[in-house]
Amino acid sequence: MREMTAVQEIQPVGSDFNLDDYDNMVGTMDWEKVKEHFTWHKTGKVNMVHEAIDRHVEEGKGNKTAFIFEDTERSESYTFEELKTLTCRFANGLKKKGVQKGDRVFIFMPRSPELYIAMIGILRIGAIAGPMFEAFMEEAVRERLSDSGAKAVVTVPELYERIPVNDLPNLEFIVLANTEETTDEKQILFSDLMSHSDDYVMEWVDREDGMLLIYTSGSTGKPKGVLQVHDAMIHQYIGGKWVYDLKEDDVFWCTADPGWVTGTSAGMWSPWLNGVTNVLRGGRFDAKEWLSTLEKYKVTVWFSAPTAFRLLMGQSDDLIKTYDLSHLRHVLSAGEPLNPEVVRWGQETLQLRIHDNWWMTETGAPICANFRSLPIRPGSMGKPLPGIELSIIDDDGNELPPLQMGNLAIKPKWPAMIRTVWNNPERYEQYFFNGWFVTGDSAYKDEDGYFWFEGRVDDVINTSGERVGPFEVESKLVEHPAVAEAGVIGVPDSVRGEVIKAFITLRDGYKESEELLEDIREHVKTKLAAHAAPRIFEIRDSIPKTRSGKIMRRVLKAWELGLPTGDLSTMEDN
Numbered sequence: 001m002r003e004m005t006a007v008q009e010i011q012p013v014g015s016d017f018n019l020d021d022y023d024n025m026v027g028t029m030d031w032e033k034v035k036e037h038f039t040w041h042k043t044g045k046v047n048m049v050h051e052a053i054d055r056h057v058e059e060g061k062g063n064k065t066a067f068i069f070e071d072t073e074r075s076e077s078y079t080f081e082e083l084k085t086l087t088c089r090f091a092n093g094l095k096k097k098g099v100q101k102g103d104r105v106f107i108f109m110p111r112s113p114e115l116y117i118a119m120i121g122i123l124r125i126g127a128i129a130g131p132m133f134e135a136f137m138e139e140a141v142r143e144r145l146s147d148s149g150a151k152a153v154v155t156v157p158e159l160y161e162r163i164p165v166n167d168l169p170n171l172e173f174i175v176l177a178n179t180e181e182t183t184d185e186k187q188i189l190f191s192d193l194m195s196h197s198d199d200y201v202m203e204w205v206d207r208e209d210g211m212l213l214i215y216t217s218g219s220t221g222k223p224k225g226v227l228q229v230h231d232a233m234i235h236q237y238i239g240g241k242w243v244y245d246l247k248e249d250d251v252f253w254c255t256a257d258p259g260w261v262t263g264t265s266a267g268m269w270s271p272w273l274n275g276v277t278n279v280l281r282g283g284r285f286d287a288k289e290w291l292s293t294l295e296k297y298k299v300t301v302w303f304s305a306p307t308a309f310r311l312l313m314g315q316s317d318d319l320i321k322t323y324d325l326s327h328l329r330h331v332l333s334a335g336e337p338l339n340p341e342v343v344r345w346g347q348e349t350l351q352l353r354i355h356d357n358w359w360m361t362e363t364g365a366p367i368c369a370n371f372r373s374l375p376i377r378p379g380s381m382g383k384p385l386p387g388i389e390l391s392i393i394d395d396d397g398n399e400l401p402p403l404q405m406g407n408l409a410i411k412p413k414w415p416a417m418i419r420t421v422w423n424n425p426e427r428y429e430q431y432f433f434n435g436w437f438v439t440g441d442s443a444y445k446d447e448d449g450y451f452w453f454e455g456r457v458d459d460v461i462n463t464s465g466e467r468v469g470p471f472e473v474e475s476k477l478v479e480h481p482a483v484a485e486a487g488v489i490g491v492p493d494s495v496r497g498e499v500i501k502a503f504i505t506l507r508d509g510y511k512e513s514e515e516l517l518e519d520i521r522e523h524v525k526t527k528l529a530a531h532a533a534p535r536i537f538e539i540r541d542s543i544p545k546t547r548s549g550k551i552m553r554r555v556l557k558a559w560e561l562g563l564p565t566g567d568l569s570t571m572e573d574n
C-alpha cells in the first residue's frame with residue numbers, strides 16, 4: 001500500500017482546450033462516434049492516406065505545408081498537394097512491380113522526405129508498411145524481414161549491404177533511394193519507380209485491414225511484430241486533439257524516428273489527421289541543432305522523450321536562452337518515465353509544463369496522459385483518455401483499489417490496439433488475462449485517478465521485503481547535481497533478497513570519489529527512503545539504452561550476473 005504524499009501540482013495555464021470537462025467526457029466518450037469525423041462514415045471506404053493527406057487537398061487546403069524536412073544537408077518543404085502527387089507516383093510504381101494489398105513492404109533508411117513518401121505510398125495501395133530503424137545491423141534486419149515475409153524493401157546504398165538478400169526467399173526487389181546506380185538485378189531505383197504515372201491511386205480497405213507492422217523496442221527481450229490496422233486513425237486523431245492539443249495553425253514536431261511507434265502514430269498520423277504542419281528532422285539529438293529547429297520553424301507543439309529533456313537539462317540555461325522559443329506553447333514526453341525533476345526544469349527553464357503520456361507499441365496511441373486542462377502531478381503519467389478503461393489488477397486478474405501497486409491493464413479493445421503479433425498468435429494471446437490486456441508495466445492509481453508508473457514488472461526490486469521501483473530511485477539519483485543519468489537494478493543478496501545497484505554517469509566537472517558516492521547515497525536515503533538507497537554504485541561513461549532512448553535494465557542485469565545479454569539489435573552504440 002502506498003502512502004499518499006503531498007504532491008505539488010502544477011496548474012494549467014490558460015487552457016483553451018477542448019477536454020476541460022474531463023469527468024463528463026469519461027462518462028460519455030464513444031469511439032464509434034468519432035468516426036463521424038471521417039469521410040468513410042458516409043462512403044464506407046477507408047484508407048489512412050485519404051484521411052491524412054488527400055482529404056485536405058479535396059477540402060481546398062492543398063497548398064498548406066504538410067511537412068518541413070530538415071537535417072544537416074537538406075531543408076525542404078512539401079504541401080499536401082505535392083505529397084499526394086508524389087505518393088501516388090510511388091504507389092503506381094509499387095503496383096507495377098506487383099505489390100498488392102496485404103503485402104509487407106519494409107523501409108530501412110535514415111529519415112528523409114523519401115522515407116515518408118514511401119510509407120504513404122505503401123499504405124495507399126493497401127500494402128502493410130514496416131518501418132525499420134536505420135541503425136539495425138544485418139542480424140536484426142534479417143529477423144524482421146524474414147519474420148514478416150517482406151516482399152520489398154526501400155533503402156539507400158549505404159544500408160543495402162546489411163540486407164541479406166539471398167537468405168530472404170520472399171524478398172522480390174529492393175528500391176534504392178539517394179542514388180542513380182544499381183548494383184544488383186533485384187534493385188530498382190527510387191527515381192525509376194517514381195517515373196511510371198501520376199494517376200490517382202487509392203486502394204480502399206477495411207477498417208480492420210493491416211496498415212503497419214512495427215517491431216517493439218526490445219527493452220525486455222526479443223522484439224515483437226505488432227500489427228496496427230487502419231482503424232487506428234480514430235485513436236490517433238483523438239490523441240492529436242486531446243493529448244497533443246493540435247489546432248489548425250500549429251507547427252508540430254515529434255522527434256521520434258518512424259522506426260518506433262511514436263514516430264508514425266505521433267510523428268505522422270496525429271498531426272496530418274488534424275491537418276497540421278509537421279516538422280520532420282533527421283539525425284540524432286544535438287542540443288544546438290534541436291533548439292535552432294524549434295526557433296527556425298516557430299514550432300508550437302513539441303513532442304520528445306525524457307532522455308532528450310535530460311540531455312537538454314544538462315545544457316546551461318544561458319545556451320537555451322539564446323534561442324527564441326516564444327512560439328512554443330505545448331510540450332510532450334513519452335516512451336519512458338518522466339522524472340519530476342525534468343518537469344520542474346521545464347517549468348523553470350522553458351516556462352512550460354512538460355506533459356508526460358504513457359503508451360506502448362501495442363497500444364498504438366496514448367492511453368494515459370497529462371492533459372493540458374488538468375493539473376500536473378510531477379512524476380505521474382496522468383489520467384486515462386476518455387474512452388479508455390485503464391486499471392490496476394493483481395496477479396489473479398482482480399482490480400485493485402487506489403494506492404495499491406499492481407499490473408497496469410487496459411480493457412480491450414481500443415482503436416489503435418495491436419491486432420496480432422505477426423507470425424506468433426500464441427504470443428498475442430499471452431497479453432490477455434481475465435478480460436484485460438496486461439501491459440507488463442507495474443503502477444498504481446492515486447485517490448484522484450492519476451496513474452503513477454513504478455517500472456516494468458520484471459524490473460521491480462524486492463529488497464528486505466520492500467518493493468522498490470527502479471524509476472523512483474533513478475529519479476532521485478538524477479536530482480543530485482553530479483548525476484547525469486542513472487539505471488538501477490536489483491542484485492541477488494543472501495540476506496536481503498536483493499540489494500539495489502545503481503549505474504550512473506557523472507556530469508562534466510565531477511570525479512568519482514567515496515565522498516561523492518556517499519553524498520549521492522545520502523541524497524536518496526533522505527529524499528526517498530533508506531531501503532531505496534543504492535548499496536552499490538558503478539560509474540560508467542554511458543548507460544545502455546535502446547535507440548529510442550529507453551534504459552535497458554535487462555542488459556545491466558545480464559552484465560551484473562555474467563549472463564548472456566540476449567537480443568541487442570535495438571541497443572544504441574556507445
Ligand code: ATP
Pocket residue numbers: 216217218219220221222223224260261333334335336337338356357358359360361362381439440441453455456548550
Ligand atoms: P519490448 O516490448 O520489446 O521489450 P518496449 O516495451 O520498450 O520493448 P515500446 O513498445 O517501444 O517497447 O515501449 C513501451 C514501454 O515504454 C511501456 O511498456 C513502458 O514501460 C515504457 N513507457 C512508455 N511511455 C512511458 C511513460 N510515459 N512513462 C513510463 N514508461 C513509459
Ligand code: MG
Pocket residue numbers: 216220360440
Ligand atoms: Mg513492451
